[in-house]
Amino acid sequence: MTTNQLVEQIKQKKSFLCIGLDVDLNKIPQYLLKEADPIFAFNKAIIDATHHLCVAYKPNTAFYEAYGIKGWQALEKTINYINEKYPEIFTIADAKRGDIGNTSTMYAKAFFEDLAFDSVTVAPYMGKDSVEPFLAFSDKHTIMLALTSNAGAFDFQTKEIDGKEVYKHVLETSKSWKNAQNLMYVVGATKAEYLADIRNIIPDSFLLVPGVGAQGGNLQDVCKYGMNDNVGLLINSSRGIIYASNQDDFAQMAARKAEALQKEMALILG
Amino acid sequence: MTTNQLVEQIKQKKSFLCIGLDVDLNKIPQYLLKEADPIFAFNKAIIDATHHLCVAYKPNTAFYEAYGIKGWQALEKTINYINEKYPEIFTIADAKRGDIGNTSTMYAKAFFEDLAFDSVTVAPYMGKDSVEPFLAFSDKHTIMLALTSNAGAFDFQTKEIDGKEVYKHVLETSKSWKNAQNLMYVVGATKAEYLADIRNIIPDSFLLVPGVGAQGGNLQDVCKYGMNDNVGLLINSSRGIIYASNQDDFAQMAARKAEALQKEMALILG
Numbered sequence: 001m002t003t004n005q006l007v008e009q010i011k012q013k014k015s016f017l018c019i020g021l022d023v024d025l026n027k028i029p030q031y032l033l034k035e036a037d038p039i040f041a042f043n044k045a046i047i048d049a050t051h052h053l054c055v056a057y058k059p060n061t062a063f064y065e066a067y068g069i070k071g072w073q074a075l076e077k078t079i080n081y082i083n084e085k086y087p088e089i090f091t092i093a094d095a096k097r098g099d100i101g102n103t104s105t106m107y108a109k110a111f112f113e114d115l116a117f118d119s120v121t122v123a124p125y126m127g128k129d130s131v132e133p134f135l136a137f138s139d140k141h142t143i144m145l146a147l148t149s150n151a152g153a154f155d156f157q158t159k160e161i162d163g164k165e166v167y168k169h170v171l172e173t174s175k176s177w178k179n180a181q182n183l184m185y186v187v188g189a190t191k192a193e194y195l196a197d198i199r200n201i202i203p204d205s206f207l208l209v210p211g212v213g214a215q216g217g218n219l220q221d222v223c224k225y226g227m228n229d230n231v232g233l234l235i236n237s238s239r240g241i242i243y244a245s246n247q248d249d250f251a252q253m254a255a256r257k258a259e260a261l262q263k264e265m266a267l268i269l270g
Numbered sequence: 271m272t273t274n275q276l277v278e279q280i281k282q283k284k285s286f287l288c289i290g291l292d293v294d295l296n297k298i299p300q301y302l303l304k305e306a307d308p309i310f311a312f313n314k315a316i317i318d319a320t321h322h323l324c325v326a327y328k329p330n331t332a333f334y335e336a337y338g339i340k341g342w343q344a345l346e347k348t349i350n351y352i353n354e355k356y357p358e359i360f361t362i363a364d365a366k367r368g369d370i371g372n373t374s375t376m377y378a379k380a381f382f383e384d385l386a387f388d389s390v391t392v393a394p395y396m397g398k399d400s401v402e403p404f405l406a407f408s409d410k411h412t413i414m415l416a417l418t419s420n421a422g423a424f425d426f427q428t429k430e431i432d433g434k435e436v437y438k439h440v441l442e443t444s445k446s447w448k449n450a451q452n453l454m455y456v457v458g459a460t461k462a463e464y465l466a467d468i469r470n471i472i473p474d475s476f477l478l479v480p481g482v483g484a485q486g487g488n489l490q491d492v493c494k495y496g497m498n499d500n501v502g503l504l505i506n507s508s509r510g511i512i513y514a515s516n517q518d519d520f521a522q523m524a525a526r527k528a529e530a531l532q533k534e535m536a537l538i539l540g
Contacts, residue, residue, distance in 0.1 A: 068380070
């Protein structure tokens with residue numbers, strides 16, 4: 001999917017919502033555990049109920065790997081279901097991968113070819129040659145961690161190198177990498193006040209913004225400092241939407257939570 | 271496995287060799303592709319031929335994920351085979367994971383519980399709360415990236431914060447984390463000259479050292495600067511051993527390469 005197609009979808013749906021599909025079997029309605037594939041059954045119901053309110057789905061791979069092969073089968077079924085039934089939706093494998101070059105190529109194949117995701121999240125610690133193998137896939141997007149939503153972001157990301165924070169070095173350095181036009185960045189909603197500075201460095205890039213909802217980030221602040229002419233934001237909510245209810249009405253209640261965010265977004269888009 | 275058990279195994283085998291099981295179907299003997307599970311068939315032959323020469327096996331998860339569910343089945347069969355047949359061997363899931371707390375817990379479950387690895391590699395960029403969930407598994411080991419073997423290590427890891435390189439901050443900061451005694455660190459063999467400084471910060475920790483062989487690192491230099499009283503080193507070789515031949519004799523040739531390294535190690539251990 002091209003960035004233009006993503007922007008077009010945002011305008012049509014008046015939404016820049018991404019829904020995180022982080023399925024924990026302890027938190028889903030317990031009657032679903034009788035299904036042959038409870039994770040996929042849960043995802044399918046959530047997707048069918050929310051696809052018109054969001055522009056992206058983001059399964060976090062940890063929640064699938066924790067269930068072993070059954071988890072990977074559920075992940076495969078989920079991405080295939082989205083691609084077949086709602087091909088307009090942007091898909092993100094939230095995997096936070098990164099390794100030496102030939103190994104990163106294998107990760108890129110895993111998420112872009114074996115599982116046909118539009119994008120994957122990557123970690124920057126190993127530098128240029130750990131990220132460029134992802135960028136080499138010209139019709140795909142690579143979403144690199146910059147400033148994350150958790151407390152641990154202050155351990156290294158905000159420390160200063162030559163008077164400038166590590167995450168700013170990550171942003172600036174990455175602009176010179178081959179096929180940098182395929183980069184998007186993760187910036188946590190809990191750190192909205194940093195967004196003005198970030199936009200000075202990467203005015204045009206899309207930002208994936210987790211941390212609205214359960215983690216306490218504020219949508220208005222994120223938009224005030226982070227939005228650009230193409231919107232340029234994908235706001236993720238996971239637990240706040242998918243676990244709105246653990247009863248029969250879970251999909252309906254998830255849609256209600258998604259709709260509340262979508263309406264707030266429609267107002268902001270004007 | 272406890273660190274003492276690992277040290278004991280090193281003394282018995284006179285080896286601190288780790289063999290990387292990074293299986294690329296384009297590089298293995300082509301007659302294996304007729305097998306029901308070529309990846310496992312390859313690994314089983316390599317393991318049976320080399321288990322007495324090494325103390326650890328390290329499958330890199332990228333090479334399994336690239337083949338989807340079949341790849342994960344091969345990874346599961348591989349770890350189960352090692353644990354059943356050679357339980358004395360230390361196992362490393364080279365996964366380079368790391369995410370916010372509740373998500374890292376799911377990754378820890380994936381590699382410590384669903385797949386019963388002794389250890390997993392993690393990335394430090396997201397800080398303390400992304401790594402402590404792994405450390406909470408008291409009988410397991412968490413191997414954190416410090417200074418990696420690739421060229422991209424110079425993009426961020428060696429940049430200075432307050433006159434001290436990022437990777438040194440990573441080492442120092444991590445010493446204060448809860449259950450830090452379960453930490454080991456990745457230090458690339460291609461950067462052996464940095465090891466004396468690193469040993470000043472973490473004198474007692476085990477180091478996983480990739481980059482000997484295909485990447486050009488030198489075993490003598492690594493040992494000179496990196497060894498401690500408990501040896502404290504696991505030297506990894508992947509491509510240099512497992513792809514020694516792509517003919518019928520691949521396992522035998524891999525054993526020969528492993529034996530050459532083991533003999534060099536036995537001499538160093540004296």
